[in-house]
Amino acid sequence: MQRIYMDANATTPLLPAVFEAMRPFWIEHFGNASSIHQQGQYARAAVDHARESIAKTFHCRASEIVFTSGGTESDNLAIFGVLNQPRPAGAGPFHLITTSVEHHAILHAAQSIAKQGVEVTFLPCDARGIVDPGPLAAAIRPNTKLVSIMLANNETGVIQPIAPLASITHAAGALFHTDAVQGAGKLAMDLSAHGDLKDVDLLSISGHKMYAPQGTGILFVRRSVRLAPLFHGGSHERQRRAGTENVAGIVALGKAFELAHQWLTEDAPTDGPTHLAHLRDRLEQGILAQIEECGINGAGAPRVSNTTNIYFDHVEAEALVIALDLKGLSISGGSACQSGATEPSHVLTSMGLSPARARASVRLSLSRLTTEAEIDTALTLIPAAVAHLRELSPTYNKPAALASA
Numbered sequence: 001m002q003r004i005y006m007d008a009n010a011t012t013p014l015l016p017a018v019f020e021a022m023r024p025f026w027i028e029h030f031g032n033a034s035s036i037h038q039q040g041q042y043a044r045a046a047v048d049h050a051r052e053s054i055a056k057t058f059h060c061r062a063s064e065i066v067f068t069s070g071g072t073e074s075d076n077l078a079i080f081g082v083l084n085q086p087r088p089a090g091a092g093p094f095h096l097i098t099t100s101v102e103h104h105a106i107l108h109a110a111q112s113i114a115k116q117g118v119e120v121t122f123l124p125c126d127a128r129g130i131v132d133p134g135p136l137a138a139a140i141r142p143n144t145k146l147v148s149i150m151l152a153n154n155e156t157g158v159i160q161p162i163a164p165l166a167s168i169t170h171a172a173g174a175l176f177h178t179d180a181v182q183g184a185g186k187l188a189m190d191l192s193a194h195g196d197l198k199d200v201d202l203l204s205i206s207g208h209k210m211y212a213p214q215g216t217g218i219l220f221v222r223r224s225v226r227l228a229p230l231f232h233g234g235s236h237e238r239q240r241r242a243g244t245e246n247v248a249g250i251v252a253l254g255k256a257f258e259l260a261h262q263w264l265t266e267d268a269p270t271d272g273p274t275h276l277a278h279l280r281d282r283l284e285q286g287i288l289a290q291i292e293e294c295g296i297n298g299a300g301a302p303r304v305s306n307t308t309n310i311y312f313d314h315v316e317a318e319a320l321v322i323a324l325d326l327k328g329l330s331i332s333g334g335s336a337c338q339s340g341a342t343e344p345s346h347v348l349t350s351m352g353l354s355p356a357r358a359r360a361s362v363r364l365s366l367s368r369l370t371t372e373a374e375i376d377t378a379l380t381l382i383p384a385a386v387a388h389l390r391e392l393s394p395t396y397n398k399p400a401a402l403a404s405a
């Protein structure tokens with residue numbers, strides 16, 4: 001059975017060109033970038049080259065790019081790195097503002113730092129999943145040190161209005177961090193003084209959401225920001241991230257950024273962001289046309305072009321994920337399994353969905369490799385699986401003939 005992969009927000013396939021770029025750095029060019037001999041210098045040059053080409057796509061300085069092990073580390077480095085700074089004697093605690101729809105890498109870091117005495121505010125979102133600049137302005141206090149709001153949501157794809165949110169934050173004298181893990185490779189990002197992200201001070205990226213390998217990531221740290229390191233050891237990454245660099249992974253990130261930049265800026269009719277949005281929209285329209293009592297979560301908001309989150313009333317998301325998996329289609333549920341119990345998604349319940357509807361929601365996230373034919377197959381598999389599960393559902397209003405059978 002040829003499998004169909006529609007779970008790119010969990011991890012993207014590695015692009016062959018990315019693999020080819022990093023392969024020699026595992027075998028021929030295995031040097032440690034801190035060594036002074038030739039092998040070391042070759043590795044150092046490769047790291048420098050990747051850093052410079054990534055900085056070019058962000059319109060920032062190469063020295064503002066810190067390589068990490070992924071999105072979770074970048075998010076933690078931003079939160080703890082900014083808030084674990086000494087306070088003048090007698091000054092009260094710092095204040096952190098974030099939102100109720102963040103990834104757990106931010107939510108759990110915020111909960112952890114709250115235990116250390118930092119004050120934390122979680123902003124709500126509206127029914128579309130958007131965090132309004134108004135409540136942010138109202139929540140900022142004199143001791144607010146950091147605001148962290150994600151660029152694109154991993155479950156719904158909803159894009160936050162980062163420019164006004166960051167501008168309000170700066171006007172109040174605080175720093176702004178965005179978890180851009182689900183925006184990378186999907187949205188152009190301009191961190192220059194004239195760019196839409198000019199007020200962003202820190203920005204997290206994960207390699208494996210943009211066709212590079214798992215275990216690679218970036219934290220952009222604007223030059224003016226002081227950051228306390230998470231790890232203590234060598235002086236790598238200008239004292240901001242100790243530990244021998246993952247040279248092959250960094251080379252892969254450089255290549256993935258180069259390819260993403262081409263893909264975003266040279267929109268070819270057969271393979272570009274517009275095409276991906278067309279595939280996603282066709283998938284959504286096909287599902288809505290064929291299946292009753294379903295809908296798109298976050299439909300009214302701007303969303304990244306590859307993601308859709310759909311509820312199917314009277315269906316357990318987990319059962320649908322398993323049923324489709326058996327048919328060769330990989331998707332994901334909107335719920336997290338915590339201590340054996342399936343918790344409804346905190347993102348969807350923050351948007352006002354009932355726990356039952358949140359538990360009936362699944363995420364389909366396409367990749368650059370998704371084809372029209374795969375959409376066609378999904379549009380036959382999903383209605384059949386939903387219909388089958390609804391036949392078994394005690395709450396579904398069955399047609400009379402079926403109900404009495």
Ligand code: PLP
Pocket residue numbers: 009010069070071072073075103105150152153154179181182206207208215217
């Ligand atoms: N932030 C967001 C929005 C994510 O979607 C993810 C991963 O799903 C992460 C952070 C964590 O990234 P990583 O898996 O690289 O640690």
